[in-house]
Amino acid sequence: MMPMPVLEEKRRAALARALGQTLQKRAQAVAEMPEWEAMRQRAHDIRAGAMDRLFEHLDAFERAAAANGIRVHHAATAEDACQCVIQIARRLGVTRAVKSKSMVTEEIHLNHAMEAAGIRPIETDLGEFIAQLKGDPPFHLTAPVVHLTRDEVGKVLAVKLGVPFTNDPAKLTMIAREVLRREFLDARLGISGANFLVAETGSIVLVTNEGNGRMVTTLPNPQGPRVNVAITGIEKVVPTLRDAAHLLRMLARSSAGARLTAYTTFIQGPRARSSGEEPSGPDEVHVVLVDNGRRGMLRDARLREALFCIRCGACSNICPVYHRAGGHAYQSVYNGPIGAVWSAALWDTEQAAALPFASSLCGACADVCPVKIDIHHAMLWQRNLATLRGRVPAWQRWAWRLWRMGMERAALYRAGSRLARVLLPQVVLNRLARPWTSKRDLPPLAAKTFHELWKEEA
Amino acid sequence: MSELRRQFEERLGQLGVPVVLPAELEAMLTGKVFVSEHAVCKPWAARATCADPREADVTVTGCDALVAETGSVALLSAPVETRLSTLMAPLNVVVGGERQLVADMELVFEQFAGRLRPGAAAACLTFVTGPSRTTDIEKTLIFGVHGPKKLVFVFAEDGG
Numbered sequence: 001m002m003p004m005p006v007l008e009e010k011r012r013a014a015l016a017r018a019l020g021q022t023l024q025k026r027a028q029a030v031a032e033m034p035e036w037e038a039m040r041q042r043a044h045d046i047r048a049g050a051m052d053r054l055f056e057h058l059d060a061f062e063r064a065a066a067a068n069g070i071r072v073h074h075a076a077t078a079e080d081a082c083q084c085v086i087q088i089a090r091r092l093g094v095t096r097a098v099k100s101k102s103m104v105t106e107e108i109h110l111n112h113a114m115e116a117a118g119i120r121p122i123e124t125d126l127g128e129f130i131a132q133l134k135g136d137p138p139f140h141l142t143a144p145v146v147h148l149t150r151d152e153v154g155k156v157l158a159v160k161l162g163v164p165f166t167n168d169p170a171k172l173t174m175i176a177r178e179v180l181r182r183e184f185l186d187a188r189l190g191i192s193g194a195n196f197l198v199a200e201t202g203s204i205v206l207v208t209n210e211g212n213g214r215m216v217t218t219l220p221n222p223q224g225p226r227v228n229v230a231i232t233g234i235e236k237v238v239p240t241l242r243d244a245a246h247l248l249r250m251l252a253r254s255s256a257g258a259r260l261t262a263y264t265t266f267i268q269g270p271r272a273r274s275s276g277e278e279p280s281g282p283d284e285v286h287v288v289l290v291d292n293g294r295r296g297m298l299r300d301a302r303l304r305e306a307l308f309c310i311r312c313g314a315c316s317n318i319c320p321v322y323h324r325a326g327g328h329a330y331q332s333v334y335n336g337p338i339g340a341v342w343s344a345a346l347w348d349t350e351q352a353a354a355l356p357f358a359s360s361l362c363g364a365c366a367d368v369c370p371v372k373i374d375i376h377h378a379m380l381w382q383r384n385l386a387t388l389r390g391r392v393p394a395w396q397r398w399a400w401r402l403w404r405m406g407m408e409r410a411a412l413y414r415a416g417s418r419l420a421r422v423l424l425p426q427v428v429l430n431r432l433a434r435p436w437t438s439k440r441d442l443p444p445l446a447a448k449t450f451h452e453l454w455k456e457e458a
Numbered sequence: 459m460s461e462l463r464r465q466f467e468e469r470l471g472q473l474g475v476p477v478v479l480p481a482e483l484e485a486m487l488t489g490k491v492f493v494s495e496h497a498v499c500k501p502w503a504a505r506a507t508c509a510d511p512r513e514a515d516v517t518v519t520g521c522d523a524l525v526a527e528t529g530s531v532a533l534l535s536a537p538v539e540t541r542l543s544t545l546m547a548p549l550n551v552v553v554g555g556e557r558q559l560v561a562d563m564e565l566v567f568e569q570f571a572g573r574l575r576p577g578a579a580a581a582c583l584t585f586v587t588g589p590s591r592t593t594d595i596e597k598t599l600i601f602g603v604h605g606p607k608k609l610v611f612v613f614a615e616d617g618g
Contacts, residue, residue: 014596017597018596018597021597022597063576064576065576067576067577068576068577068579068581124604125594126592126594126595126603127592127594130594130595143593143594143597144594145594145595146594146597148595149596150595150596150598153595169595169596169598169600170598170600172595173592173595173600173602173603174602176603177602177603177604180604181604184604185512201574201575201576201579202576202579203574203579203583209590209591209592209593210590210591210592210603210604210605211545211590211603211604211605211606212603212604214541214545214584214604214605215545215604215605217582218541218542218545218582220512220542220545220546222510222512241564241567241574242564242567245562245563245564245567248563256593258587259469259527259528259529259587260528260530260563260585260587261587262586262587262588262589262590262591262605263584263585263586263587263590263605264530264584264585264587265582265583265584265585266574266582266583266584267581267582268574268579268580268581268582268583269579269581270581271535271581277537278535278536278537278581279537279538279539279542280535280539280541280542281535281541281581281582
């Protein structure tokens with residue numbers, strides 16, 4: 001497996017504080033709902049129903065969206081999705097685009113593809129904006145720079161924007177507001193994700209606390225034409241508006257402890273409808289439905305539940321491994337418990353296959369999940385898959401084989417543990433366990449084995 | 459006061475949204491003031507000094523429904539400006555009527571089913587729940603990151 005770089009001690013304490021605060025707000029929002037368990041079950045059933053007949057719901061969504069003038073595109077792969085966006089940008093003749101937060105665009109590496117095509121993507125969610133300036137991938141599903149201190153954010157803005165240093169979160173936010181407001185007024189292409197797609201009405205549902213999602217989908221530029229592209233996974237579809245309303249409640253409470261996100265928008269088409277000219281809004285609305293491995297997840301009965309995820313981030317907030325290792329340690333766009341499952345399901349690499357092993361299988365993630373995904377059992381299944389598919393590195397297979405031999409033969413075990421004391425002094429152990437031991441020592445082997453001590457006592 | 463109105467006002471209070479009387483609004487209309495063409499905004503039409511919500515310091519706008527469960531204001535896009543007037547200015551005043559109150563989001567969908575029907579849908583339906591906010595820097599709550607820093611609600615005197 002690839003070694004996971006761990007988080008420094010001081011950063012770990014700050015992260016634990018931030019995640020703990022979010023969890024506490026969530027607990028309050030949940031306590032307000034005595035029927036929370038029934039609400040979780042209903043959310044689970046809605047998502048299960050949506051996935052059972054996914055392609056029917058997608059067809060219905062497409063028909064309804066098309067009737068409202070939304071153009072629907074299908075992307076089988078990440079590359080198809082990126083090309084689709086780039087073609088829209090080229091046809092529009094723009095060299096920059098404003099973006100609201102979207103994990104799917106991270107998944108398909110859209111920013112990289114756009115830059116390569118000469119189109120500058122500007123992240124407008126405050127956390128993503130800071131991460132983009134710093135050149136970091138997002139650290140958390142809903143809080144991209146939760147690992148940075150205010151001083152570090154201040155330094156990033158001072159260096160990258162040439163503004164005087166401040167570490168005051170209010171001042172830093174106003175600096176970002178000013179810079180990004182200019183971008184909003186200038187942009188003609190807005191790229192967003194989607195939290196849900198509603199099959200019965202063809203609605204693209206987008207939630208945003210900051211309002212950047214509304215800016216990107218409204219495009220306040222007085223000069224047209226303005227185009228909004230929503231990029232999202234095929235699994236985001238739900239059958240009805242009522243279903244969406246229920247899931248929006250679960251999402252707001254579970255992610256931030258709020259009753260509803262500040263702005264919840266149902267986008268149903270371009271402006272200038274038959275009922276009369278609308279003064280604002282995009283002239284075209286596109287939606288790109290990304291597969292990129294999701295059909296494979298749908299086919300595996302033990303992984304399809306992962307598709308229920310509404311990206312609230314609560315499983316990361318509660319996970320003991322995430323608390324200690326942090327989001328970047330996963331070295332994947334999707335991190336935390338559900339991110340480990342998604343990564344291993346979407347990408348058939350040794351690196352991704354290693355992530356489900358980075359779990360204590362304590363099940364806190366499954367307990368907190370608002371749509372009741374059995375996350376840790378999915379990870380257990382993926383460990384099986386990794387072994388069956390030979391995604392476990394050779395040295396590990398040999399190590400386990402050796403361990404098994406010892407465990408099956410008492411004499412061999414005794415000889416082995418005595419031999420290890422000679423061959424593996426602490427300095428050698430430390431070397432074997434690099435880079436984990438770059439910041440700490442492995443405990444040395446005890447001078448005598450348990451069996452030796454037992455004999456002496458007797 | 460109806461139970462719905464009591465709950466709605468309580469939620470607004472928790473979101474940091476003051477409910478002011480029409481008379482109290484006068485003092486807030488300073489700088490460049492944009493007033494939308496909603497009928498409920500008529501009393502303030504004469505106070506408008508700005509025709510473009512992008513440049514306004516204060517926007518006054520109507521709405522289509524009020525949701526008691528969450529303290530949300532719902533707006534359907536229309537020939538009247540609803541998107542920019544609730545998004546661009548540092549201070550946004552929403553005028554609504556008690557008759558617009560419903561218990562939850564589902565009832566808004568029922569009420570406006572005709573304007574959500576494929577082929578005849580309004581381009582956009584937005585639920586505004588409190589001012590624009592972020593907790594991205596050290597979980598510190600900051601208002602007005604992109605949209606209004608402050609949201610104020612007024613009950614129209616004639617009940618909307």
